[in-house]
Amino acid sequence: xxxxxxxxxxxxxxxxxxxxxxxxxxxxxxxxxxxxxxxxxxxxxxxxxxxxxxxxxxxxxxxxxxxxxxxxxxxxxxxxxxxxxxxxxxxxxxxxxxxxxxxxxxxxxxxxxxxxxxxxxxxxxxxxxxxxxxxxxxxxxxxxxxxxxxxxxxxxxxxxxxxxxxxxxxxxxxxxxxxxxxxxxxxxxxxxxxxxxxxxxxxxxxxxxxxxxxxxxxxxxxxxxxxxxxxxxxxxxxxxxxxxxxxxxxxxxxxxxxxxxxxxxxxxxxxxxxxxxxxxxxxxxxxxxxxxxxxxxxxxxxxxxxxxxxxxxxxxxxxxxxxxxxxxxxxxxxxxxxxxxxxxxxxxxxx
Numbered sequence: 001x002x003x004x005x006x007x008x009x010x011x012x013x014x015x016x017x018x019x020x021x022x023x024x025x026x027x028x029x030x031x032x033x034x035x036x037x038x039x040x041x042x043x044x045x046x047x048x049x050x051x052x053x054x055x056x057x058x059x060x061x062x063x064x065x066x067x068x069x070x071x072x073x074x075x076x077x078x079x080x081x082x083x084x085x086x087x088x089x090x091x092x093x094x095x096x097x098x099x100x101x102x103x104x105x106x107x108x109x110x111x112x113x114x115x116x117x118x119x120x121x122x123x124x125x126x127x128x129x130x131x132x133x134x135x136x137x138x139x140x141x142x143x144x145x146x147x148x149x150x151x152x153x154x155x156x157x158x159x160x161x162x163x164x165x166x167x168x169x170x171x172x173x174x175x176x177x178x179x180x181x182x183x184x185x186x187x188x189x190x191x192x193x194x195x196x197x198x199x200x201x202x203x204x205x206x207x208x209x210x211x212x213x214x215x216x217x218x219x220x221x222x223x224x225x226x227x228x229x230x231x232x233x234x235x236x237x238x239x240x241x242x243x244x245x246x247x248x249x250x251x252x253x254x255x256x257x258x259x260x261x262x263x264x265x266x267x268x269x270x271x272x273x274x275x276x277x278x279x280x281x282x283x284x285x286x287x288x289x290x291x292x293x294x295x296x297x298x299x300x301x302x303x304x305x306x307x308x309x310x311x312x313x314x315x316x317x318x319x320x321x322x323x324x325x326x327x328x329x330x331x332x333x334x335x336x337x338x339x340x341x342x343x344x345x346x347x348x349x350x351x
Contacts, residue, residue: 057108057109058106058108059107059108060106060109060111060343061106061291061293061343062107062294063104063105063106063107064104064105064107065102065103065104065254065298065299066102066103066105067102067103068102068103069101071113072100072101072103072334073334073338074114074334074338075146075149076334077089077091077100077333077334078090079149080141080144080145080149080333081148082141082144082148082167083145083333084137084141085308085309086134086138086304086327087138087141087333088308088309088332088333089304089305089307089308089333090307090332092304092309093306094304094305094307094332096252098252098253098301099299099301099302099332100332100335102254102299102302104295111343111346112342112345112346112349114338114345115345116146116149116150118349119345119348120147120150120151120169120172121172122348122349123169123172123174123218124172124173125172125173126175126218126219127174127216127218128143128174128175128218128219129214129217129221130177130178130179130221131178131179131181131210131214131220131222131223132182132184132221132222132223133223134182134330135329135331136178136222136223137165137180138330138333138337139221139337139340139341140165140176140178140221141178141337142333142334142335142338142340142341143176143344144176145333145334145338146338147169148167151169151171155169155171156168156169156170163179163180163181163190163192163210163213164177164179164180165177165179179210179214180192181210182195183200184207184222185202185203185204185205185207186202186203186206186209186210187200187201187202187203188200188201188202190209190210239262239297239300246323247323247328248300248301248303248305248326248327248328249305249306249323249326250322251300251301251303251305254298254300254301254302255298255299255300256298260297261294262297292339292340292343295336295339296336296340299331299335299336302331302332302335303326303327303328303330303332304327304330304332305322305326305327305328306322306325306326306327307332308327
């Protein structure tokens with residue numbers, strides 16, 4: 001959750017050695033790369049890998065959703081200064097708020113409670129950069145919402161410059177950024193606004209156009225998976241035993257069947273992931289896998305559906321059939337991406 005042969009960063013490998021990691025990003029939601037005592041460590045958060053090893057004694061990806069209206073949500077949509085209209089479901093008319101109150105509970109342990117101050121201390125003097133498409137932008141918005149509430153208005157700022165959006169915690173000299181690069185390599189979809197094109201064209205060997213913007217990052221979170229499978233995606237597909245023409249519209253509760261598996265996985269890509277990870281380990285690279293597919297696929301209730309800003313006027317036909325324009329790809333905030341960030345938080349504070 002290939003692109004270019006071999007390349008991580010000059011401080012870790014030669015620039016032309018970037019292939020293994022970026023090949024993996026075709027089937028990952030997130031890859032974060034951190035530098036600890038001069039050694040780069042890759043943390044992989046992926047969709048759909050059934051062979052992932054536990055991060056420690058506990059597999060955080062194996063668990064269940066627990067309704068918790070005492071501890072969750074972790075922030076308020078209305079009070080988050082930097083909330084996105086694409087993810088602000090309450091603002092755009094959603095009146096059932098249970099989607100904000102579900103907590104991920106691993107079977108064998110507890111997730112550490114997200115502590116914004118602790119994370120900011122870890123990020124002091126560092127850059128955390130999310131790179132990818134609108135799903136990764138949603139995770140970035142979630143992260144900003146999670147941490148900005150503990151920072152006084154005078155000590156935080158947001159700056160946008162084309163594809164790069166940067167939130168800064170001034171007191172900590174910490175940057176939490178999002179860089180738009182939906183296919184990671186150079187493509188005709190690189191414009192952060194005008195990227196809805198009928199045909200996707202990439203330069204498979206061109207990574208430097210984007211990489212120069214994240215080369216100095218201390219932690220990188222990549223995603224690109226959905227764009228590479230776009231021609232095969234069926235947004236309105238049955239993923240939980242619903243009727244053929246039903247999608248996430250009007251869904252208000254998660255899937256409760258233990259071990260439920262949707263259609264987000266591609267077995268061939270997962271095989272590539274396994275092979276790539278094995279090659280990385282043979283090269284002495286410490287790889288951590290955090291599987292977020294299973295926990296996300298339970299949450300059929302967590303998508304914006306019709307409760308989001310519509311970038312183009314709806315037709316009468318669409319209005320008469322809400323399932324035709326329901327957004328079942330992105331996620332309402334507060335919601336599922338907050339849990340992705342809780343897992344990322346657990347990985348950062350344990351490293």
